[in-house]
Amino acid sequence: MTLDERKRQILQSIIKDYVETAEPVGSRAVVRKHDLKISAATVRNEMADLEEMGYLEQPHTSAGRIPSERGFRYYVDCMMENETLSEEQLEDLRKAITSSVRDLDQVIAQIAQFLSQITRYTSFVIVPSVSATQFRYLQLISLNPGQALIILVTDLGVIMHRKIDIPLSVTNEDLENIGSLFNKVFASRRLDELRRTDLRALREELYQRRNVIDTALDALELLLQSSKEERVVVSGVLNLLNEPEFKDLEKLRRFLSLLEEEGAIKNRLPQDIGDNVNITIGRENPEDMKDMSVVMAGYKTFGEMGKIGVIGPVRMEYWRAAGTVEAVRDLLKETFY
């Protein structure tokens, strides 16, 4: 399975050219463009070998060769060197991430945008649920007669809130009392430990307002439920249009509706990848992403694993994508946790 130096060089040249031009590359072109010290005929022999080994394929007789998925896989595994980001780009990103005034949602959006801008592919950021974090603060605020707002703050500064309907007779004071009761009972509990059963006592203590408490608990439960969902942010979908493989509208539509479908990408990504940079090429992905490649990495925030990555055509600049994803992951690593 190991290739000699010349074959490796030829494979690499073909990959680079093909990724750049999206056209099959011929023997003559490869020699000329990369200043190889051998003749086109020799290259042809080597290419025939590489094809037999499954690293190249020919769309039809008398076209040039294109790298097969297996060829890309070999390149990625055995030859690739990640391209590094410029100091300037890193600085930009660092600024976006650490600016403490912005909240989590915005930071995530920024990261996704950064990834897609630098790589020119479609990027995604998956943020783990916040359920494992700690409860910091709960507040009930009256809005109009009959409506109140329940606000829940976790120690990461994540805020969840929801409107609830309350009886007209409930006073501001009532709300305050109930709120401080909640706080007392829940102080510094982990969100995933909050269970309705823990709240019996609370309910009995303020019996005459139990319907308010019940409503609040319902709302709380809904909030907790939604906090369990990972969030997925996608950016740079437009970049797809630059790739000639998407001149086929049907393909484009299929992929776009995949992206639009709630949770669809998330489920189609490899699981349990740790925090390494992981690359899946073409048919290594699930059926409906079989002509895309994914370059992704895990990152850890507050004990949970999230994922970042980019999605592009199989004919992808893996070296650049992997370098960028890696750099972003490292930055997340040193910033969060």
Added chain:
Amino acid sequence: MTLDERKRQILQSIIKDYVETAEPVGSRAVVRKHDLKISAATVRNEMADLEEMGYLEQPHTSAGRIPSERGFRYYVDCMMENETLSEEQLEDLRKAITSSVRDLDQVIAQIAQFLSQITRYTSFVIVPSVSATQFRYLQLISLNPGQALIILVTDLGVIMHRKIDIPLSVTNEDLENIGSLFNKVFASRRLDELRRTDLRALREELYQRRNVIDTALDALELLLQSSKEERVVVSGVLNLLNEPEFKDLEKLRRFLSLLEEEGAIKNRLPQDIGDNVNITIGRENPEDMKDMSVVMAGYKTFGEMGKIGVIGPVRMEYWRAAGTVEAVRDLLKETFY
């Protein structure tokens, strides 16, 4: 400028057919499909007249005719009857809007989604700034040593928040004091009246914590600033792909990058339309939307004007789009405000 009954009927038939098929429609087809009681030859004469008047045009000799933008304009102004929604659809929407547990952002997303789903075009919802609403509540919550969260609630239940850095020496008690001071000073003020100058007094009252107050004020200012921005939600971009006019990738890309550009659509929509249903066709729009049509309506929430609408090709089912937009506007009218 007024057409006789037969011309109107022919124009209408051609519009309906063309909108449906996206192909030029010929005289024979029109007679057959719409059971007109006249012959194709007569229709040909009428069509020639309509063309001369500018309501139809011919892509080339010996193709059928297609409605010109002026033809669509005439139809929309003088002949169109809005299609009404089914009771069922209205009920769905009403439920989505009024479910009081969901917050504003979600309701908006729902409305946009509803619009795009029913019309099968791309929809947008522009939400006016909340700056004119009243301040209800402000809270400072400590997160970690050195970090706090400032939360601002308006009486509509809109929540704005931001992390701030604070000196390590600031205690929870300090935060509480500052918070209640803010509340005292601002109680029930309109957001657009909050000005830094009003806060002199406050700053002096807690002189030893003035740096915290300043930080909080900075954050507050940023929040108010962002609250002044209208939000724009777009939904159903995918629907574009169904329209044959977007088989041209270049066109598609241009429009998509328009959508991605912050505030771009907003600036390209007609201003000051009141709450009527307003239709702009093709070149009536700004240059870079000159082959799109927009059907939109204004709606009033809490004293400010917002907009809802759909964007599609010139070859649009105006009757359906207008009916839907109108229905949603009416529902918003009776629900909000």
Added chain:
DNA sequence: GTTAGCACTCGACAGCCAAGAGTGCTAACA
């Protein structure tokens, strides 16, 4: 083992032709 030469293959592209859809015009008709 490498290279040059050469015949062969196949896709891309332009040109051509036939079919079909639709028109405009004219003459006949009510």
Added chain:
DNA sequence: TGTTAGCACTCTTGGCTGTCGAGTGCTAAC
């Protein structure tokens, strides 16, 4: 005077053909 049938004409569409060029595989010479 408005309506209709007939007919010649126009223009697009799709299929077919032949040419061109890129690229290959094979063979023989180095």
